[in-house]
Amino acid sequence: MSLVIQHLAKRYGDTTVFANVSLTVERGEFVAIVGESGVGKSTLLNCMAALDTWDAGSITLDGTALGSLSAEQAALLRREKVGFVFQAFHVLPHLDVAQNVGLPLLLLGRPDAARVGAMLDAVGLGGLGARLPQTLSGGQLQRVAIARALVHRPALLLADEPTGNLDPGTAAKVMDVLIAQTRLEGASLVLVTHSETAAQRADRVLHLAAD
Numbered sequence: 493m494s495l496v497i498q499h500l501a502k503r504y505g506d507t508t509v510f511a512n513v514s515l516t517v518e519r520g521e522f523v524a525i526v527g528e529s530g531v532g533k534s535t536l537l538n539c540m541a542a543l544d545t546w547d548a549g550s551i552t553l554d555g556t557a558l559g560s561l562s563a564e565q566a567a568l569l570r571r572e573k574v575g576f577v578f579q580a581f582h583v584l585p586h587l588d589v590a591q592n593v594g595l596p597l598l599l600l601g602r603p604d605a606a607r608v609g610a611m612l613d614a615v616g617l618g619g620l621g622a623r624l625p626q627t628l629s630g631g632q633l634q635r636v637a638i639a640r641a642l643v644h645r646p647a648l649l650l651a652d653e654p655t656g657n658l659d660p661g662t663a664a665k666v667m668d669v670l671i672a673q674t675r676l677e678g679a680s681l682v683l684v685t686h687s688e689t690a691a692q693r694a695d696r697v698l699h700l701a702a703d
């Protein structure tokens with residue numbers, strides 16, 4: 493896996509969000525992107541997953557130019573190669589914990605209860621598979637999201653302020669789980685955050701600044 497971004501620019505009308513962003517993420521590398529609120533971190537991360545469009549430049553994931561994909565092709569590539577962790581967890585409330593974690597495998601037509609169980613154990617949620625999300629704490633919900641993001645062994649894990657809704661103690665523990673599991677699975681990790689503390693643990697820190 494490698495992710496190559498060259499001279500990427502994003503505008504809304506006359507307003508430039510970012511311009512001339514270039515970076516390469518190698519296989520297994522952990523890169524943090526730090527910047528103030530509003531500089532375009534989430535937008536950049538969404539572009540990396542072809543969830544958003546851009547106005548200039550290119551993004552290549554594993555040799556595939558994301559800009560040339562149809563919406564359906566982009567969805568398939570995401571399903572296979574990308575995992576996402578969001579600030580607000582986005583755990584589905586009507587599915588139990590194991591069903592949430594197993595969802596990416598189900599979408600790929602590869603349901604695997606043993607793999608789901610192993611991921612729950614790995615993130616410290618062994619035995620909680622039958623619980624509904626509403627019975628879990630914020631830290632536990634983000635562990636569900638981390639297990640779900642890695643269960644299908646994606647090449648690339650994208651995390652958008654994953655500890656932003658957690659108290660500092662819980663945030664540190666969730667970062668531990670996120671980093672350890674990503675390394676174990678051999679995935680590349682791109683973390684966007686305004687937290688210098690979270691970013692300190694990356695192999696490389698890039699700063700995104702307003703123009």
Ligand code: ADP
Pocket residue numbers: 504509527528529530531532533534535536
């Ligand atoms: P960050 O994640 O760094 O806080 P975002 O990527 O969410 O920043 O947003 C970057 C900028 O783009 C912000 O100034 C935001 O207001 C603007 N923006 C985001 N989405 C839209 C949109 N749909 N239309 C216009 N401006 C937008």
Ligand code: MG
Pocket residue numbers: 533534535652
């Ligand atoms: Mg954001």
